[in-house]
Amino acid sequence: MTDILRPVADLHTHTIYSTHAYSTVTENAAAAARKGLLAIAMTDHSLSTPEPGHHWHFTNMRVLPPYIEGVRVFRGIEVNVLQHDGTLDTSAEILEKMELVIASMHNTIMTPGTIEEITTAWLAIAANPHVDIIGHCGTPTFAFNYERVIPEFGRQGKLVEINEGTFRVRSDSFENCRRVALLCKQHGVHIVVNSDSHYHDHIGQYDKSIAMLREIEFPVELIVNSSRQRLEEYLNTKHLTL
Ligand SMILES: [Zn+2]
Ligand SMILES: [Zn+2]
Numbered sequence: 626m627t628d629i630l631r632p633v634a635d636l637h638t639h640t641i642y643s644t645h646a647y648s649t650v651t652e653n654a655a656a657a658a659r660k661g662l663l664a665i666a667m668t669d670h671s672l673s674t675p676e677p678g679h680h681w682h683f684t685n686m687r688v689l690p691p692y693i694e695g696v697r698v699f700r701g702i703e704v705n706v707l708q709h710d711g712t713l714d715t716s717a718e719i720l721e722k723m724e725l726v727i728a729s730m731h732n733t734i735m736t737p738g739t740i741e742e743i744t745t746a747w748l749a750i751a752a753n754p755h756v757d758i759i760g761h762c763g764t765p766t767f768a769f770n771y772e773r774v775i776p777e778f779g780r781q782g783k784l785v786e787i788n789e790g791t792f793r794v795r796s797d798s799f800e801n802c803r804r805v806a807l808l809c810k811q812h813g814v815h816i817v818v819n820s821d822s823h824y825h826d827h828i829g830q831y832d833k834s835i836a837m838l839r840e841i842e843f844p845v846e847l848i849v850n851s852s853r854q855r856l857e858e859y860l861n862t863k864h865l866t867l
Pocket of ligand 1: 760
């Protein structure tokens with residue numbers, strides 16, 4: 626890396642709305658403020674996740690102020706990829722209200738498939754204009770043709786996420802995550818380093834992700850949340866501001 630990597634924002638965080646997470650948005654924002662972050666995205670799980678919830682959580686997010694505890698809080702969602710054709714579980718009506726959309730595959734939601742099937746799904750997501758960030762795609766259950774898909778994420782302006790939570794709860798993903806990062810480096814695909822926090826103290830914690838990125842000498846200029854300037858350049862492409 627060419628300079629010190631210290632992420633300035635955390636664009637994948639959960640609140641108590643995701644019932645297996647344990648902090649409120651205000652606690653999350655306060656934790657981000659204490660750690661000197663400029664922004665977080667509040668990205669709770671979408672409605673096919675097996676937990677109670679209501680779409681009003683997402684459709685009413687306009688009541689949230691853009692800054693909480695002095696931290697910019699983006700209205701977001703982590704949507705589930707449901708099918709091998711790339712179908713998402715969330716309506717366009719909800720997605721259009723979001724500032725940032727993460728698309729992820731979860732074991733409990735989507736049936737695993739062949740490499741060809743998962744490749745087809747991710748290629749469809751790459752072409753989906755509602756999706757901004759590709760969530761934790763190193764999961765071995767959902768292995769795909771990385772060489773084919775990763776450059777396509779880049780061509781379509783998607784951010785590939787390096788997910789710190791993966792190192793806590795999906796340690797079997799590590800080698801795939803490294804491979805994904807190496808391909809992003811090779812093809813000049815932008816990434817974002819996120820905590821996937823389910824408890825406020827995890828916000829802004831990226832130690833294992835950063836160690837891996839350092840080890841492969843990942844170019845810091847491809848990490849959109851590695852400086853205010855890079856983050857603002859990315860947000861500009863989404864007509865968003867800090
Ligand atoms: Zn997830
Ligand atoms: Zn998540």
